Amino acid sequence: xxxxxxxxxxxxxxxxxxxxxxxxxxxxxxxxxxxxxxxxxxxxxxxxxxxxxxxxxxxxxxxxxxxxxxxxxxxxxxxxxxxxxxxxxxxxxxxxxxxxxxxxxxxxxxxxxxxxxxxxxxxxxxxxxxxxxxxxxxxxxxxxxxxxxxxxxxxxxxxxxxxxxxxxxxxxxxxxxxxxxxxxxxxxxxxxxxxxxxxxxxxxxxxxxxxxxxxxxxxxxxxxxxxxxxxxxxxxxxxxxxxxxxxxxxxxxxxxxxxxxx
Amino acid sequence: xxxxxxxxxxxxxxxxxxxxxxxxxxxxxxxxxxxxxxxxxxxxxxxxxxxxxxxxxxxxxxxxxxxxxxxxxxxxxxxxxxxxxxxxxxxxxxxxxxxxxxxxxxxxxxxxxxxxxxxxxxxxxxxxxxxxxxxxxxxxxxxxxxxxxxxxxxxxxxxxxxxxxxxxxxxxxxxxxxxxxxxxxxxxxxxxxxxxxxxxxxxxxxxxxxxxxxxxxxxxxxxxxxxxxxxxxxxxxxxxxxxxxxxxxxxxxxxxxxxxxxxxxxxxxxxxxxxxxx
Numbered sequence: 001x002x003x004x005x006x007x008x009x010x011x012x013x014x015x016x017x018x019x020x021x022x023x024x025x026x027x028x029x030x031x032x033x034x035x036x037x038x039x040x041x042x043x044x045x046x047x048x049x050x051x052x053x054x055x056x057x058x059x060x061x062x063x064x065x066x067x068x069x070x071x072x073x074x075x076x077x078x079x080x081x082x083x084x085x086x087x088x089x090x091x092x093x094x095x096x097x098x099x100x101x102x103x104x105x106x107x108x109x110x111x112x113x114x115x116x117x118x119x120x121x122x123x124x125x126x127x128x129x130x131x132x133x134x135x136x137x138x139x140x141x142x143x144x145x146x147x148x149x150x151x152x153x154x155x156x157x158x159x160x161x162x163x164x165x166x167x168x169x170x171x172x173x174x175x176x177x178x179x180x181x182x183x184x185x186x187x188x189x190x191x192x193x194x195x196x197x198x199x200x201x202x203x204x205x206x207x208x209x210x211x212x213x214x215x216x217x218x219x220x221x222x223x224x225x226x227x228x229x230x231x232x233x234x235x236x237x238x239x240x241x242x243x244x245x246x247x248x249x250x251x252x253x254x255x256x257x258x259x260x261x262x
Numbered sequence: 263x264x265x266x267x268x269x270x271x272x273x274x275x276x277x278x279x280x281x282x283x284x285x286x287x288x289x290x291x292x293x294x295x296x297x298x299x300x301x302x303x304x305x306x307x308x309x310x311x312x313x314x315x316x317x318x319x320x321x322x323x324x325x326x327x328x329x330x331x332x333x334x335x336x337x338x339x340x341x342x343x344x345x346x347x348x349x350x351x352x353x354x355x356x357x358x359x360x361x362x363x364x365x366x367x368x369x370x371x372x373x374x375x376x377x378x379x380x381x382x383x384x385x386x387x388x389x390x391x392x393x394x395x396x397x398x399x400x401x402x403x404x405x406x407x408x409x410x411x412x413x414x415x416x417x418x419x420x421x422x423x424x425x426x427x428x429x430x431x432x433x434x435x436x437x438x439x440x441x442x443x444x445x446x447x448x449x450x451x452x453x454x455x456x457x458x459x460x461x462x463x464x465x466x467x468x469x470x471x472x473x474x475x476x477x478x479x480x481x482x483x484x485x486x487x488x489x490x491x492x493x494x495x496x497x498x499x500x501x502x503x504x505x506x507x508x509x510x511x512x513x514x515x516x517x518x519x520x521x522x523x524x525x526x527x528x529x530x531x532x533x534x535x536x537x538x539x540x
Contacts, residue, residue: 084403097398
């Protein structure tokens, strides 16, 4: 029996630069097993960059990234495959495959994962079940282009949980971006529900404070490449540090305020 | 002082362009070699065939009408261009042979390749470019699937295998088009047209054409997929990538045609010289 005393995901002094632009500045982060960790921050602060380090889609310039006690930032693409098969990713633009039907999209990770010991019928059955969980049981034969934004997001969520055994971690990149408040609320509830039903560790990147408050067990705020807030949603809401306070309350930074002059 | 700065700037921008070009060249070869390395694996797996066959339909079957049309007009135009000169020289009956050699060994593969670069290459770049900008390629990687194996290898293989087959169609319809104009428009006779074709067109001409088509097909597949994978974000990025894919494929087809002609002519002289000795 393997002990689980270490965090599922760990960042140790991770620095990431794109050219001269410093995006992550010696980030330390330990993601607790079975909990939802929400990373908030303004657009362009490196939240998605941080998420992509977890699956090895980006490599840090300095520092270490660990998954389940294994250092992964030094692994080759081939060596990363077993890691990636334990983590699923809900992309900001959903990244559904246009050439496939909704059911094929949901079944795809299982079809291509050699660790999944299911035949085609069982995979199709599980994919249908996942679509049922997100309320899209009748949409299996449609193409992603025929769906609304909210429906596509739900298909992406269904694809993220459609693995047997279930994924250890689900990464959500702006899961409510571009959705109206009602659909946004539905997706938030769905994420919380999936978290409770499937018991996976979640890392959610968002600037939607409602999602952070309702779906997160822990909230961190990224600002200028560093975490400037860390705590429960309620604790972060109480922080008086100006950047955190303004972000949480939705108040513009002084330098962002533009006055219209004729 | 300002002239000095201008020279420095020019040198710096030239250096940057050379470095960027070399980098791109290296990335293309790495991309190409990885794509080719997956071909045997794809051919030996059922899933590989499942990915290959739809591509064969898209790239091959759907290109047949346009390739046949191209081939037909090549044959027709060659007869229209050459008829009077051949007739004046009293060599009218040889026209079929000459036209069909040109179609089979040169114009058929080259123009079929150009047409394929426009129709198929553009579509491949646009498809993969759109997948790139909508994060579908990253999504594949995040699922532990290799996008080069899943997307590039079947498309490259389909282009490689189907370009020679499409060239056969172009050659065949080109010969028929040329014959139709020769007989029905200029009033020539069928028998000498086909007799001279049979006498003059050798397997060598057909095979060199098909060999060229194989190279052209592979080039179109690799260049188009590479450009799709490395396009800039946004609709403009995808559009630019499509244009670049066509222009680069076109130039490479002509360059390859030159080098293959030089190589094959040498081989022809060697082989037929050797054959005449025995």
